[in-house]
Amino acid sequence: MEHEKDEPNEDPTGDTSEDVDIDEFDDEETSRDLVVPGEILSEDTKNFLPGRGTIFNKDRSKIISLNIGLKQVKRNYINVIPLRGFYTPRPGDKIIALVTDKNPVKYICDINSKDNGVLKPKNTVKRGKPRGYRGGASDDQDNSTEKYEIGDILIVKVLSADRLNKPELTTVGKYLGKRRDGLVITIDPPKVPRVIGRSGSMIKMLKNLTKSNIFVTQNGRIWLKGDDLAHERLLIDAIRKIEKEAHTVGLTDRMSEYIENEKKIRGMN
Amino acid sequence: MPLIIKDEYPEKLFREDGKRLDGRDKYELRPIKMEVGVLENADGSAYIEWGNNKIYAAVYGPREVHPHHLAKPDRGILRVFYRMATFSVFERKRPAPGRREKEVSMVITDCLEPVLFLELYPGTAFEVFINVMDADGGTRCACTTVAALALADAGVPMRSLVTAVAVGKIDGELITDLSGIEDKAGEADLPCAMTWFNEELSLLQFDGSMDLDEFSKCLSLAKDAISKIYEIQLDALKKKYIEIQEEYSGGEKKE
Numbered sequence: 001m002e003h004e005k006d007e008p009n010e011d012p013t014g015d016t017s018e019d020v021d022i023d024e025f026d027d028e029e030t031s032r033d034l035v036v037p038g039e040i041l042s043e044d045t046k047n048f049l050p051g052r053g054t055i056f057n058k059d060r061s062k063i064i065s066l067n068i069g070l071k072q073v074k075r076n077y078i079n080v081i082p083l084r085g086f087y088t089p090r091p092g093d094k095i096i097a098l099v100t101d102k103n104p105v106k107y108i109c110d111i112n113s114k115d116n117g118v119l120k121p122k123n124t125v126k127r128g129k130p131r132g133y134r135g136g137a138s139d140d141q142d143n144s145t146e147k148y149e150i151g152d153i154l155i156v157k158v159l160s161a162d163r164l165n166k167p168e169l170t171t172v173g174k175y176l177g178k179r180r181d182g183l184v185i186t187i188d189p190p191k192v193p194r195v196i197g198r199s200g201s202m203i204k205m206l207k208n209l210t211k212s213n214i215f216v217t218q219n220g221r222i223w224l225k226g227d228d229l230a231h232e233r234l235l236i237d238a239i240r241k242i243e244k245e246a247h248t249v250g251l252t253d254r255m256s257e258y259i260e261n262e263k264k265i266r267g268m269n
Numbered sequence: 270m271p272l273i274i275k276d277e278y279p280e281k282l283f284r285e286d287g288k289r290l291d292g293r294d295k296y297e298l299r300p301i302k303m304e305v306g307v308l309e310n311a312d313g314s315a316y317i318e319w320g321n322n323k324i325y326a327a328v329y330g331p332r333e334v335h336p337h338h339l340a341k342p343d344r345g346i347l348r349v350f351y352r353m354a355t356f357s358v359f360e361r362k363r364p365a366p367g368r369r370e371k372e373v374s375m376v377i378t379d380c381l382e383p384v385l386f387l388e389l390y391p392g393t394a395f396e397v398f399i400n401v402m403d404a405d406g407g408t409r410c411a412c413t414t415v416a417a418l419a420l421a422d423a424g425v426p427m428r429s430l431v432t433a434v435a436v437g438k439i440d441g442e443l444i445t446d447l448s449g450i451e452d453k454a455g456e457a458d459l460p461c462a463m464t465w466f467n468e469e470l471s472l473l474q475f476d477g478s479m480d481l482d483e484f485s486k487c488l489s490l491a492k493d494a495i496s497k498i499y500e501i502q503l504d505a506l507k508k509k510y511i512e513i514q515e516e517y518s519g520g521e522k523k524e
Contacts, residue, residue, distance in 0.1 A: 032514060034507050034510050034511060036430065036503055036506045036507060037421050037428070037429055038428060038429025039503075057466060057467060064429070064466065066428065067427075068422070068506060083424070083510065084424030086312070086331065086424065114330075114331040114333070114393050163390075164391060164392075245513055247513070247514060248513060248514050249517075254517065
């Protein structure tokens, strides 16, 4: 390809920790109390208000959980951090999309959400190349927009998303665009903050110990590329373990122990 | 000469020692075992063993509605598919959904809808697939219970769980949790389901005859039984996570 230089940076460092509610799981105030839908969290409605994942009952005398998750008290709000759930796109999220269909006006992308994402050519303008007249619809070989094929894996940003309309995506921005190598695995979207860890601690640890590149996105898809297959497999096993034990305490330390152990067992340097 | 087995019910549904045919007391439930997360490919799943009933439930969603004309532009829909396996009853059950399957599916849908926030997911559907592997009376109650568990396991926001039980009357006595033979030969059958958000009834069907005093007594019996089943439901839902938590708490578990 003649425009390799426009590809996203293959070594994005400190990439994912910018746009995530990192503290969610590791917060000091997050108790390890497991709650289920309908469970009464507090009857003290004068001092507390329902936050995320909670609701008043009909006569506003109790605060009730809506999800299966962990109870968290933050200032005067009571929240429930879900352990299971689905991804709802929000503007500004960086996500991994799979092109499932294309036509002259848009690409349809699977984004692991209830709606397919829409990627319009005006949002795929190449970096450093101003868009031509009328959306760059010229016959030139050197078009000003990126061209994708069905089956391509893209890292995209959500431009707009709401309840009623399909989310609109863009590939213009840092680290965004098509990925030509690496692997993509999917985890439960609510557990994404745990894979990143507090201010990116978990992901830094994973990167250092397995010498891999990781890009964790909000829709639960993780792009990863290691030096060799053994490191990639170790990384995938580690991520699966994090997903399974997301609601336990002291996970980062335990994971680094686990990886060191596994390295010895598997005979890696 | 083919062997013909008639539907014959015993004359008395109580034994001489005052217990029921399967050895239970009047207000005793059958043994119940529940488990969540049993199916790998579903978004959420649950399994229940309630006496001889064995039922699987799987939840998918929110996802696109097929056929598309069923989609509502202002809210999501809940679709429940109640099916019985061909081998679940004594005579072979024809696999095509009949009148009974459609009725039970509709009843469970109406029962679960009030606890979901369907208005948050316009144009989509939550789909609950319930398969009865072995049936022995009270499957609609067991299905409601297990469907609520599967929805909670899938992470669908819910106001509360839903729990159901059947109460009824056999040989002039009120009983809790009817088995298959008591359901068919008894005098009255009253399946009811409760949501724990404001403790309201979400399902109430009635078949048979009973006077008003008995009816109100039945409802209080049902409430007692439902609170017992609710405890089992909560345990089943939490067990999956608490086991892992305890394994790694290393003695520093917070109280």
